[in-house]
Amino acid sequence: MEFETYKGFNIWGHAILQQEEVMQPERYAASGTITKGTKLIEASGILGFFDADDDAQLAGLDWARAWIDNHA
Template sequence: MELESYHGYSVWGHAILQQEGILQPERYAASGTITRNNKLVEASGVLGYFDTEEQAQHAGLDWARAWVDSHG
């Protein structure tokens, strides 16, 4: 999980490990969360699947920043 402060909001990028099968490579589902004053503002569903935890977290942060930009 990666946290960033953005225009007065706390935006989070999440990477959720997906293990479909033992012989499958690890994949990470991305999601984003936006909070303000410790209260949930908005949360995404699964935004996509990525090969690395970092890529998934960044996708979640990108979604959260875009949401703030369009609702601010």
């Protein structure tokens, strides 16, 4: 999980390991979360699937930044 502060909000990018078949390569679902203080502001659903956990986390952070830019 990656965390940063953006325009006064706390944002997280999540990488959720997906294992549909044990013999297949690992894949990660991306999601994002936005909080301010202790209050949940918004959480995404699954944003997409990625081969690397870092890519999934970055997609979650990108989504959170875009949400803030359009709603705050």
